Amino acid sequence: MESIPPEEGGVAAHCVRWRQMTLYGVFTIHFSPNVPSRCLLLELLDVSVSELLLYSSHQGCSLWVIQHCARDVLEALAFLHREGYVHADLKPRNILWSAESECFKLIDFGLSFKEGNQDVKYIQTDGYRAPEAELQNCLAQAGLQSDTECTSAVDLWSLGIILLEMFSGTKLKHTVRSQEWKANSSAIIDHMFASKAVVNAAIPAYHLRDLIKSMLHDDPRRRVPAEAALCSPFFSVPFAPHIEDLVMLPTPVLRLLNVLDGDDLDSEEGYEDAVEDVREECQKFGPVVSLLVPKESPGRGQVFVEYANAGDSKAAQKLLTGRTFDGKFVVATFYPLSAYRRGYLYQTLL
Structure with a gap:
């Protein structure tokens, strides 16, 4: 449930259409x-970016997750900004993964406002607050009104900080307050990217660096708009998810490892019997839409199970992991539904 001021009800109505976020009802308290x-009574979402950062153990998120998050949030912001609204409270806790839609979604429009029609009020969360919002908040606390209104550019600043935290694995609240950041934030960003080892991804990482820099100009007029940011070269490079991503981000597709061996795959009769046994076991958790067991690489011997909904998939993943199947310990992760339906099986998962 999200609480928003009555005059801002239009924000929620518009956001419901983005990525098919489900609105179950509206009521007043x-x-x-x-x-x-x-x-607003909205759909139940899954893990937040804040939790992803917590579980990354200061190593940072994979480029696959960062790209996914950046694209999804920019698409949401582009829509909001076209409609004339500013989110005004973008932070890791307000970006959540939707298992059913397989994308990140924005929540919490309690501070959002119509651009050009903003009352002086305290906006954005400390650590993700744009410089012009910091100034406005200070003046508001002193009972004064700022000559410059905050615009949609404040959302791009917040997203730039979030993406930098996802890459570095480090909270930047104190960094962005430092005199070093104020003197030369570009050099600090360069140092973060130079000191972070990114295997086989040097050029895409620099594309990400440039995208982040374009969002973090002190002058809001120089910040890249959400629509233009979606054209960054960073989004043209395909990445494969890490194994941790497939554990943390639920989807309707389950991937089972260590279930079938060479004997099962090489014998036609043994293959059919094994597949039927797996299907029977997986159907205990919900209707199985499809089941795929590749005999050749990539994906040889892995079992891909598509459930009718992510809830069934999550229940299966929880209860099948660590179980034994024909004497073998099962490892169950999720798998991107979009890749599965395209028949794309990742060969290497770091």
């Missing part, structure tokens, strides 16, 4: 007689 709050 009166916390005090003269301050009604409009509440």
